[in-house]
Amino acid sequence: MSKILEQLADAGRRFDRHGWVLGTSGNFSVVLSREPLRLAITASGAFKGRLTRDQILEIDGSGAAANPAAGRPSAEARLHLEIVRSRGAGAVLHTHSMWSTLLSDRYAGTKGLAIEGYEMLKGLEGVSTHEHREWIPIVENDQDMSRLEGRIRDILFSQPLPHAFLLRRHGMYTWGETLSQAVRHVEIVEFLLEVVGRNEATSWQS
């Protein structure tokens, strides 16, 4: 697990530099095995800019820690498991950035926002032209994880299949086949949200 730790710590440092995981916000996971399902996931309350070995826990498909004495998995472990199962993801990343927070509220009424026409969209797996239209769904935030899990399950299969979604006034979830692809998706989506947000925020809009 030392390679996975190193890669997760590296992602944490990058995101921390951008201010996307302030406080102890955000959580990351990587699939260790599919049969039986095992995830490495960041512990609750870990500071993501400096992840240490004891802050990465192993959980099974029910969300229970392989070694309960080692710490408490993130409360959002169930959302990670849902994404891994529904979409076959190999890694799931959740950030709490400025622009995902702002836009998740701004577009809550339409339950999502469309991003279209940007070259940067080609960084999303399977997208081959800037003429792509990406719909980023927004889900109401909830402290009841089973209710939140249900809402997310619906979103994950909406057509066209999304690469990411926002939790309202909370943050962004994205994933990838590999951790490296998921990291790329974080950077792409965060960039695009900032483009949309700054574009709207200016006074040049008529």
Next chain:
Amino acid sequence: MSKILEQLADAGRRFDRHGWVLGTSGNFSVVLSREPLRLAITASGAFKGRLTRDQILEIDGSGAAANPAAGRPSAEARLHLEIVRSRGAGAVLHTHSMWSTLLSDRYAGTKGLAIEGYEMLKGLEGVSTHEHREWIPIVENDQDMSRLEGRIRDILFSQPLPHAFLLRRHGMYTWGETLSQAVRHVEIVEFLLEVVGRNEATSWQS
């Protein structure tokens, strides 16, 4: 004291990277003992991005330096002592950020601002749901430390108990049971202030 120095220096480096302690602004303290009360506090005029051993001073409960030859404690030492006594804090952190400065002025008329509905609020000790409403009091700035101390004493016991307060056109104070908790509170409060500030500053407000 070398562990405390290391932790304070680390906090200083982080805050400096975010531009929250420019110039030689800000000051930090940690409780060394309760009986008798002893604090480690940053010296006046220290640059927080690169704290050295001789820039951390020990003071007693009256604010006097244990070793006056070592340097002058921050002029705001009395505010730190007040927070330690009134709220039982183990560490007190004061930053001079962009958004705390802007919002401390913008909301001076209402003597504070409310932040409500954000998941990030759960990073504040004792808050377990995003449905929490945090009131951040704003106090008029003053060069008379005993007058300022009096104003802050009132604020510290206002209901519901605040996790932080702003000094007008000056900056932000927060605290925690431990230094690590206080650092988390700085990051959470700075994030939330920026969310509120950017949200208001955009032209999408009708």
Next chain:
Amino acid sequence: MSKILEQLADAGRRFDRHGWVLGTSGNFSVVLSREPLRLAITASGAFKGRLTRDQILEIDGSGAAANPAAGRPSAEARLHLEIVRSRGAGAVLHTHSMWSTLLSDRYAGTKGLAIEGYEMLKGLEGVSTHEHREWIPIVENDQDMSRLEGRIRDILFSQPLPHAFLLRRHGMYTWGETLSQAVRHVEIVEFLLEVVGRNEATSWQS
């Protein structure tokens, strides 16, 4: 090639810190020889903040990789070759920044934007006074590289000769006699675009 790798990696780290090459966006090239024409160019999908030796490929004047087994050159290799040939550049740099993306869309209707009167313009090769007027052309984005190449060829010879151009909703291209000059041009143009963008975005415009 180890010195070139080191310089390209350094440029990548700098641009990454500014958020100008998020995801795996952007691409960089340096002329290795003129007769026959040989370029070192970043591989498709390379993360620019941490370039490694195997992510720098050698291509000939047709855009074909000297060693096809080593990886796929950036899809935009033809644009780099066009700039090297038309303008005699020794290095070409392409970034995907926030402000180039925003302004490339904002000024698409006028097919470019003028920047005039700033001291920073003197950082562009051959400019000796802030009274200079720099026209930055904007080209419609396209996935058809030969069509895009044609549009860019026209732009490269427009009078006065530009130091950079934007691809709409895509990013910025600039170049220099040397890699170090091209890096300087990136920083100058990005700064000036942000000045123009922030100036327009404020409410102080009447």
Next chain:
Amino acid sequence: MSKILEQLADAGRRFDRHGWVLGTSGNFSVVLSREPLRLAITASGAFKGRLTRDQILEIDGSGAAANPAAGRPSAEARLHLEIVRSRGAGAVLHTHSMWSTLLSDRYAGTKGLAIEGYEMLKGLEGVSTHEHREWIPIVENDQDMSRLEGRIRDILFSQPLPHAFLLRRHGMYTWGETLSQAVRHVEIVEFLLEVVGRNEATSWQS
């Protein structure tokens, strides 16, 4: 001179991180001796984020390089000498930041801007209360250094004595008795300009 080089390089790295000396913009100087007057000053075209020994030149009171073979001093050396003579400064720092550029244009009509009521003002040497009113003069930019020198001489003695001035659409100059004081002044003034700029740029202004 190795200690001065180290301190100048450190200042350059800090300012570069904030984006205040992009391209090869900005220039720094330190007084080596008063009788006869000798300055260490950054060479023209040096990249400030990574200053090397050969990029720091020694000049005399006429602005001539002690060793002309070593490189060309910054074109603005005469402005540094003027500030050193008129105000007795021990170090002079010039940055090209976003907010100094924007505000130098915005307030050109009133030939300066006032900053008042901020605690951060106390970081300026000799200021002991936030109730201080700092007037930051703005001078029209000019490529004729002797004309620019004349304008600046007038500004340097205006009452109350300024801690800094702006060149229109160009950048900011500040100074201090020591390099460390001058660095602090850069950070204080840049912070205050950004506060004023962001405050004005928001839509909360009625």
